[in-house]
Ligand code: ADP
């Protein structure tokens with residue numbers, strides 16, 4: 129189990145990473161559900177600059193050596209690709225700030241794993257789509273990311289979370305959480321459990337296609353939500369894909385699908401008023417167009433056809449994960465209030481139902497752009 133976060137631990141980590149300047153202050157940063165993220169401010173030659181400091185969630189990413197080996201590999205590969213195209217690698221990918229002894233992360237005295245990144249300035253991550261153009265930019269950026277990594281030596285990547293998007297396994301894990309019913313919560317969520325069970329057959333579709341050789345394994349990001357891509361404040365273009373903890377072999381449909389799950393929703397992931405939660409087909413179309421523009425050349429017809437199913441399954445899977453976490457006592461996703469996982473799972477199931485309602489159109493749009 130992770131040690132409680134204390135100022136002492138944070139300061140210990142800061143002191144052991146080769147940040148430049150003298151420490152001014154630090155503050156919790158961002159709205160990720162997994163790691164502990166801080167903006168750390170330093171004074172240097174009369175100016176202030178900041179870095180990102182993160183304590184990796186080692187309850188979830190139990191092997192930080194392998195995890196950071198992946199990130200070193202992927203970011204240095206991207207750096208070369210970006211430089212070859214005349215780009216600015218300090219803004220267009222993550223850059224690790226090494227520890228004082230030259231390692232990619234610092235092990236604190238309580239076993240915690242900390243890393244520093246250059247702060248990508250003058251760019252924003254969004255938690256909801258405010259301007260459809262940003263969503264289009266996100267699509268192009270995630271698509272380009274997938275394309276750039278197509279020649280990355282996939283066999284060298286560690287699986288940081290085994291079977292991360294194996295939706296059929298996620299379903300079995302979900303059933304195990306219902307059976308254990310650790311906190312006696314199952315009786316209050318019968319409708320949600322029934323919704324998942326009614327979709328059991330769906331959970332096999334993509335993993336079966338993969339096993340049958342109908343869909344190829346690619347290097348994918350696997351966590352393509354909108355707040356994992358930085359949009360340039362000046363140009364509105366996507367500049368960098370961040371949160372690289374789950375870069376590993378996966379399906380193109382996973383990356384497309386997880387973006388739709390989060391970004392094409394008309395409401396926040398934890399919206400309580402389900403009347404406000406819909407899958408906005410025009411946002412879906414915008415994303416599909418942008419994604420195919422940059423990733424499309426590398427995709428087979430079967431992969432293109434699998435994109436709507438990616439959207440539905442990533443949403444169903446995420447809902448199952450939120451509900452399982454609720455049943456297990458909220459041990460995985462960071463909460464900001466007690467029933468948040470329940471609210472989150474309900475929005476996901478509402479989105480799945482709304483995708484089913486618009487299924488024919490979702491497929492027709494793939495035909496239109498493919
Ligand atoms: P989590 O795994 O918890 O989602 P992330 O790596 O996505 O953690 O970081 C959380 C948030 O911190 C991001 O959504 C983004 O807003 C911000 N962030 C992360 N890395 C950087 C960076 N290098 N520059 C600027 N902001 C960043």
Ligand code: GN1
Nearest residue numbers: 159160161162351353356371374446
């Ligand atoms: C987590 O780390 P973050 O907040 O970007 C989760 C994703 C979920 C997402 C739901 C490693 O993403 O799989 O889709 O929450 N990441 C991990 O919002 O489990």
Ligand code: MG
Nearest residue numbers: 160355356371
């Ligand atoms: Mg994130």
